[in-house]
Amino acid sequence: MSATTPPPQSLAQSLPRRATYPSRIRLVQKSPDDVKIMTYLHGICFMPGWSEELMAQTIFSPVNLAVFALVSPPRQDEMIAGFLIAQAVVDPASGGEAEILSFGVLPDYRRQGLARLLLHDITRRLAGLGARRLFLEVAVTNLAARRLYENSGFRPVGERKNYYPLPTGQSEDALVLRRDLAV
Numbered sequence: 001m002s003a004t005t006p007p008p009q010s011l012a013q014s015l016p017r018r019a020t021y022p023s024r025i026r027l028v029q030k031s032p033d034d035v036k037i038m039t040y041l042h043g044i045c046f047m048p049g050w051s052e053e054l055m056a057q058t059i060f061s062p063v064n065l066a067v068f069a070l071v072s073p074p075r076q077d078e079m080i081a082g083f084l085i086a087q088a089v090v091d092p093a094s095g096g097e098a099e100i101l102s103f104g105v106l107p108d109y110r111r112q113g114l115a116r117l118l119l120h121d122i123t124r125r126l127a128g129l130g131a132r133r134l135f136l137e138v139a140v141t142n143l144a145a146r147r148l149y150e151n152s153g154f155r156p157v158g159e160r161k162n163y164y165p166l167p168t169g170q171s172e173d174a175l176v177l178r179r180d181l182a183v
């Protein structure tokens with residue numbers, strides 16, 4: 001393929017777009033500091049966010065895996081701008097299934113490709129652990145996340161009625177999405 005030939009569509013879709021600022025992904029070290037940072041990020045991305053206790057239980061669980069997205073904006077120190085937590089229960093009897101538990105990018109750093117980088121990184125790690133299928137739930141009204149997942153190869157496989165409680169006391173439905181992971 002010459003340098004000017006665009007990659008085939010399937011290859012183009014499997015590559016993460018580069019984030020606007022220099023960026024990298026690091027594994028969450030499961031330290032008390034990382035729990036605090038993760039709780040802070042979660043509270044900004046979701047209403048209400050998880051408590052520090054729930055976050056600690058989640059990220060200290062041996063079957064869960066978490067990563068941070070770090071960015072280096074011009075003239076600023078590197079900072080954590082996003083996170084992703086996945087459950088990597090790789091049970092051979094189930095054919096190696098994994099699930100995304102929570103995922104967010106700080107509002108000021110959105111639309112720069114960080115979610116795509118986080119997803120790319122976690123799918124690689126999960127596939128490396130033996131996972132063959134990745135599931136997640138997304139609120140039907142969360143159009144940004146639905147677009148991201150659709151463009152990242154996830155397809156709807158189910159629906160959960162009244163899955164997410166809303167601050168109004170009502171609740172909203174979720175879609176269950178699935179993506180196969182490369183061997």
Ligand SMILES: CC(C)(COP(=O)(O)OP(=O)(O)OC[C@H]1O[C@@H](n2cnc3c(N)ncnc32)[C@H](O)[C@@H]1OP(=O)(O)O)[C@@H](O)C(=O)NCCC(=O)NCCS
Pocket residue numbers: 045046103104105106109110111112113114115116117137138139142143144145147148149151
């Ligand atoms: C959903 C979320 C993680 C996306 O993060 P992000 O870093 O802005 O996403 P990216 O920049 O990597 O975007 C990748 C693609 O997703 C889609 N997308 C992301 N945000 C979108 C938006 N607001 N509207 C439409 N499409 C959007 C686009 O296809 C985008 O590609 P493009 O920029 O080339 O068009 C972020 O909006 C967020 O944290 N939301 C609140 C928490 C949340 O909903 N988490 C997911 C729960 S299931």
